[in-house]
Amino acid sequence: MLNWTTLCKHIDEADKIQKMSTAIIENDLKEAVQPMFPNFSITLHPFGSRFLGTARSNSDLDIYIKCYAEFIELNTKSVMVSKTLSNISMGIRNSSKWLFLNQFLCGCPIVVARHISTGIQVDISFINEMSYKQNVLLKYMFEIQPIARYMAIYLHQWIKITNISNTSQNFPGYLLNLLVIFFLQSSGNLPSVRKLQENLIPNTGPWISDFNFYKLSKFSMQKIELTAKTLKECLKSFFTFYSDFDFGNYVISPYLGMQIRQSEFINHMPLAFRLRRNKKYWEVSMIVQDLIYLTMNKSCVSKASTLSFKHYCQKYKNTLII
Template sequence: PLFKDILRNRHNQAKRSVVIRTQNPEATVESLLTFGNLKHAHFTSQDKAYILAEFANEASITKLRQTAGFFSEPNQFPMRSRVLFDTSSRSAKKHRPLPQIDDVNWNGKSSQQYPLMDLLQQEVESLCTRRSLDDSDLRMRFFVCLQLEELLQSILPEAYILPFGSCLNGFGWWNSDLDMMLCFSKELCSPDMTAMQNGRFSNFRMLTETFGSNRMLAQTTLNMVSSLLQLVPRVHHVSRILNARVPIIRFKHMAVNLDCDISLQATDSIKMTELLYLYSVCDPRVRPLMAVIKQWAICHHLTAGGEQQKPTTIGILFMLLYYLQTRSPPVVPTLKKLQSYASTTEMFYIDDTLYGLPSKPSLIPRSQNTETIDNLLHGFFTFYSEFDFKNNAISVIEGSTFSKPADATAVYIENPLSLGLNICRNVAGGQLSNFIAAMKDAASKLEALNVKQETSKKTPLSKLSFLFSTNHDSGNLEPVQISELFSDADLIVDSESNDGKDNDNLTDQVSNQSSHVA
């Protein structure tokens, strides 16, 4: 699907949706049906306390919100929103069949078990499917965007809350944070108000306050937004991070269990999301490869969390993209090649640099590369365990390296949409050494697995369990022979791996807002 179509369809879907705090799910669904037909309903968390329901049309939402009252409580702020409480606790009468409430497989999404399958590729693709955002995840994210959008439209009638980053770029996981930007107009990425309204209005203009810089505008605007968020039902832990290079507001939406960030409109952020989306769909091997590399890095504690000197997920993603560009033939095109597929109407400027991205993924020719996921994965670990990080910087624009700036940190990956910025500027030399050592070990493990497959020896231990294991996990892994590692167990739990919330969006990383991935 087209990137803009995803945005439009999900936004319209959210406009037909409501979140209900329920005491009796079946009774709640039966009550909702009195306002119109339901197209979809699912629980937003494992405790089944909230239901996100989509009606067949917006008129049902309007009717429901108009009839909803308020609790008789002192000191309440009587805000009308899309988050409601069903006071009914009666059993459903079931005069007619009720729509099923989808129960999300939360355990499957977060499971640290990696089932044994015949091929490594099958295990990798299964992991990717389990971890990736599904329909319910996207519904909840766009719902939050719409709730905030409606809050702000009372003072900014054309305001639009646009999600970006992991929830749209194709590489997000089910537990990724929600990144949003406040746009002053529904015309995406058009901050020039004068240009937008040419020919639309008379000679009269609104008197407005102006600020000395975009940063001051962002700080003042977000300060106002944070105050309003304090009044939104089920929005907690609102915090201002206004002194970061890119100011943000961070909060927790309890009804859908999402950690959220909101910033001011930025063309590079949404265009970076669109760029990565094109890469995620241009070849079916890209997303599974990123999923297994990301999980491997998490299991080995190689990605940035509490320590900010480690590589971030976005850095690893661009390492993968560059590696895939260098294959012969390439698996994915360079940014320069992508631009050649864009029409003149799809061109845009960022910091006076002209770019172009084709809106239709189908315009990107299919890769002639026929390598398997297994081979590409092994090649990734081998490629970077031998890469000259000391002297070379990486560019996905050209699909080549260039001389590393003298003052650069241990790893230099050029931000393709913010030239001069290093996506991996936080990585320290010691952490890079750990990363390289882990990649050498991973390459050796994949070679051992390949030997096992060629000799047709049965390996009850799943291949991903072996790849993700560390010496710290299991003290007997290192002393024994490879053949001794495989027992009769069908599954192994990786006690050191974790699927906790990604921390790519901490303050230091926020300065590269266009690089959010999750």
């Protein structure tokens, strides 16, 4: 398991990766793809672990390409999505600066390519701005409460060691990030997304994807000191929190930033949620609400994995060593 010294080395590595310029990759990607969209000037936005400061040296680079002038709620069966995927793939194939690796239409459509001069694998998405905007918010959370990033990096390693029922699928990094954020919100150390969106109006279809980036003092909160002792205390509290969490009856909602019953949840949601909610959203063992697209559940965790997660939280809250 990670100790404090090893964790700090991982943090330093992640910091260096985060500070690395991606300008060459972005320029070469735009050069390859722009000709496929002659009627619109595309824009590129890096996101993912390299953007957030949680990456390792072998981490991929995620880039969102804005190909449409306005937000459009698309699905993988849309002809427009299929055509866009083909256009981006063709642009990559036609460029001598890129090696095309694969493309995926299901789930979140992406094109996977390797930038030849840097050797970095790039996952290219385009369907909407949600992932990028969510990462902007997460990065802000990590910056105003830095211990959140330390916890996330520790837990990314912890989930691999515990091997909770094929964790690479059940507990990806972004899900652990949301669990950390919600825990810190519930303990009064981070503001809710709703508070950060006060007085803002929908700007991405029916959803608000902008935020007021206030300092913690705005919410009468303070930064938690970054030491081995405080990290251990926060992690123990995290494990205690989720070992006792009633996943069957409560929602993990960073939007609200507090524990709330599923039966009462809808009463606290904006109108867009009520009009678009899907019953399938609730038919899972763990509900982790998306930061922006409020009708989306970010969790794909099985009942067995949820129970296993709670078991390991119970175990590590009593045996954690930093």
